Amino acid sequence: MSDVLTVTDFSVDYLGEQTVHAVRNVDLTLGRGEILGLAGESGCGKTTLAYGINRLLKPPAVITSGKAVLHSREGTDIDLGSLTGEELRAFRWDRVSMVFQGAMNSLNPVISIRAQLEDIFSTHRPAMSKADRRTRCGELLERVGVDRNRLKSYPHELSGGMRQRVMIAMAMALEPQIMIMDEPTTALDVVVQREILLEITRLRDELGFAVLFITHDLPLLLEISDRIAVMRAGELVELAPAAQLYNSPQHAYTKLLLGSFPSLTGERAAG
Numbered sequence: 001m002s003d004v005l006t007v008t009d010f011s012v013d014y015l016g017e018q019t020v021h022a023v024r025n026v027d028l029t030l031g032r033g034e035i036l037g038l039a040g041e042s043g044c045g046k047t048t049l050a051y052g053i054n055r056l057l058k059p060p061a062v063i064t065s066g067k068a069v070l071h072s073r074e075g076t077d078i079d080l081g082s083l084t085g086e087e088l089r090a091f092r093w094d095r096v097s098m099v100f101q102g103a104m105n106s107l108n109p110v111i112s113i114r115a116q117l118e119d120i121f122s123t124h125r126p127a128m129s130k131a132d133r134r135t136r137c138g139e140l141l142e143r144v145g146v147d148r149n150r151l152k153s154y155p156h157e158l159s160g161g162m163r164q165r166v167m168i169a170m171a172m173a174l175e176p177q178i179m180i181m182d183e184p185t186t187a188l189d190v191v192v193q194r195e196i197l198l199e200i201t202r203l204r205d206e207l208g209f210a211v212l213f214i215t216h217d218l219p220l221l222l223e224i225s226d227r228i229a230v231m232r233a234g235e236l237v238e239l240a241p242a243a244q245l246y247n248s249p250q251h252a253y254t255k256l257l258l259g260s261f262p263s264l265t266g267e268r269a270a271g
């Protein structure tokens with residue numbers, strides 16, 4: 001499998017009276033079409049790493065070392081750190097998109113779902129005809145399991161789960177190579193969460209994008225990820241295929257983390 005993203009020696013500090021070294025010298029690669037899980041307890045730096053890769057950090061955060069390079073479908077390498085302003089904005093929806101925990105609340109309450117979806121195409125694909133845009137929006141919504149009748153709805157008329165699905169549809173709209181998902185289903189109930197996760201893995205199989213999936217929920221990651229990276233206090237302590245990480249964890253912290261989920265240890269005792 002070729003790689004779509006290479007992150008090398010990536011470090012981020014939050015400057016302040018007490019500087020926080022939130023991400024320290026992280027190296028990782030993301031394969032084309034791979035689901036890479038990023039696990040670790042709250043505050044270990046997962047979100048900072050994801051935002052850093054996508055250049056979404058704001059002061060007092062500073063990238064102190066390293067880089068993130070995207071290997072495009074066309075065969076060129078793009079250093080995300082070299083992009084500025086407009087380039088970066090275009091790049092974000094087009095090549096790398098992001099769905100975060102509260103994303104469903106970032107839909108504009110006074111604009112219909114149709115208009116919000118269409119806006120992505122009118123901004124990023126200005127040559128697309130109005131008819132094509134309409135068709136595409138309907139298809140996108142159905143792809144994430146929402147009836148296209150909902151295009152005319154306003155966000156408050158949809159459940160939390162549906163709104164989050166709309167956000168996933170928006171993130172997929174331009175067929176990016178990478179989707180970064182930061183606790184995308186955490187605010188939803190377990191059944192809805194499951195449905196959406198199945199949908200994401202199915203869509204990945206269908207469309208071939210890679211996913212960097214961030215959550216503190218290790219059992220969930222074991223289920224959906226190809227490989228899992230474990231982060232602790234800003235550092236990646238282990239990165240291995242999911243089954244290998246579960247069956248023969250190498251790092252003491254990975255063992256501790258696995259042991260902290262009763263469902264996992266219960267299954268182990270039973271097996």
Ligand SMILES: Nc1ncnc2c1ncn2[C@@H]1O[C@H](COP(=O)(O)OP(=O)(O)OP(=O)(O)O)[C@@H](O)[C@H]1O
Nearest residue numbers: 014020022041042043044045046047048049060216
């Ligand atoms: N704006 C900020 N200013 C200073 N320190 C920050 C800021 N944002 C985050 N941090 C610190 O950086 C570290 C990493 O935080 P981050 O949010 O990346 O962790 P996380 O693993 O994503 O946690 P969670 O799962 O709770 O979101 C933490 O110690 C946090 O307190």
